[in-house]
Amino acid sequence: MKTKNTLFALAFICITAVFGQKKTNGKIYMEHPAINVVEDFVKASVAGDTTKLASYMAEDFKAYNGTSDDPMGQSSDRAAFFNSVMLYHDQLDYFSIEPLPGSYPDALEYKDDQQNDGTTVLTWNQIKGVHKTTGVKIDAAAHRQYELNKDNKIFRIISYSNGRVLDEIGNSFSDRTNGSIYNHHENINTVRKMIYAFENGDLEKAYSFYDDKARFGDLNSFKTRGISLTDQKELDKKMFEQFEIENIEMSGYPDYLEYEMDNGRVVQSWWNLHLIRKSDKMAIELPVFYINDFNEEGKIVREAAYYNEKLLEQPATVASK
Numbered sequence: 001m002k003t004k005n006t007l008f009a010l011a012f013i014c015i016t017a018v019f020g021q022k023k024t025n026g027k028i029y030m031e032h033p034a035i036n037v038v039e040d041f042v043k044a045s046v047a048g049d050t051t052k053l054a055s056y057m058a059e060d061f062k063a064y065n066g067t068s069d070d071p072m073g074q075s076s077d078r079a080a081f082f083n084s085v086m087l088y089h090d091q092l093d094y095f096s097i098e099p100l101p102g103s104y105p106d107a108l109e110y111k112d113d114q115q116n117d118g119t120t121v122l123t124w125n126q127i128k129g130v131h132k133t134t135g136v137k138i139d140a141a142a143h144r145q146y147e148l149n150k151d152n153k154i155f156r157i158i159s160y161s162n163g164r165v166l167d168e169i170g171n172s173f174s175d176r177t178n179g180s181i182y183n184h185h186e187n188i189n190t191v192r193k194m195i196y197a198f199e200n201g202d203l204e205k206a207y208s209f210y211d212d213k214a215r216f217g218d219l220n221s222f223k224t225r226g227i228s229l230t231d232q233k234e235l236d237k238k239m240f241e242q243f244e245i246e247n248i249e250m251s252g253y254p255d256y257l258e259y260e261m262d263n264g265r266v267v268q269s270w271w272n273l274h275l276i277r278k279s280d281k282m283a284i285e286l287p288v289f290y291i292n293d294f295n296e297e298g299k300i301v302r303e304a305a306y307y308n309e310k311l312l313e314q315p316a317t318v319a320s321k
Contacts, residue, residue: 092129
């Protein structure tokens with residue numbers, strides 16, 4: 001028993017030693033002269049003031065992309081960095097760099113012999129702007145690590161950001177197609193059959209064209225966005241209790257869009273629903289725009305309906321007959 005207790009005590013001491021030890025390697029500051037330098041540096045970059053930028057940079061300055069395949073292998077010198085700054089300044093309307101909401105910069109002073117020759121400033125920013133030529137909007141988070149020497153000059157910047165928005169700008173300089181538009185297609189046939197099944201009160205047939213996991217959105221109300229087929233059936237039931245469908249007519253013709261990107265399959269259709277409000281026999285014409293997304297099996301997986309809900313609430317003025 002004594003041996004077991006001794007072994008347990010030794011094991012506990014070892015675990016405590018592993019998980020309980022802490023070692024400081026410097027200090028973290030939320031106010032620091034180096035932070036002031038970085039903040040002024042960012043303001044100068046937004047203003048496109050390369051002269052002022054240069055005053056904050058060391059002669060051996062290098063900038064790195066922390067998200068590249070070789071983040072510390074390929075660097076930009078002062079001239080290349082200036083060109084990058086001016087691209088943002090010259091090509092973006094409403095250009096701004098602000099702290100990410102809820103964040104603030106940190107200044108780190110290390111006491112490690114290999115890192116005690118200056119200060120590291122970490123920032124979390126939100127970059128905003130609209131590209132002047134393509135109209136692409138930038139609203140992206142970015143993290144930067146600034147290394148400053150003992151003279152408070154920036155000698156290294158490592159940037160971490162999502163480059164997808166820049167790819168979108170590059171892609172937007174040339175025209176490209178994104179699929180095909182059809183005015184006759186099996187998915188268009190499905191939408192027509194579904195609509196006219198509702199017109200004739202054949203709900204079983206109408207719902208048969210939907211996938212069991214289909215989601216529905218009524219854009220008049222946040223409460224009915226993304227609801228299930230079961231919930232949509234309940235809404236339809238209430239609708240039929242209040243209104244009688246006298247006729248549904250197609251407005252124009254439907255379009256079926258088959259996208260290359262993301263393999264989207266969408267039918268857009270326009271309809272005029274002629275309804276009779278049961279409470280007062282009021283005749284109502286309700287224009288509706290439907291967007292129906294399809295899966296590969298030809299089932300509707302998502303539906304969004306656009307219409308003016310106020311038309312259903314208008315006061316009785318003219319009887320239907």
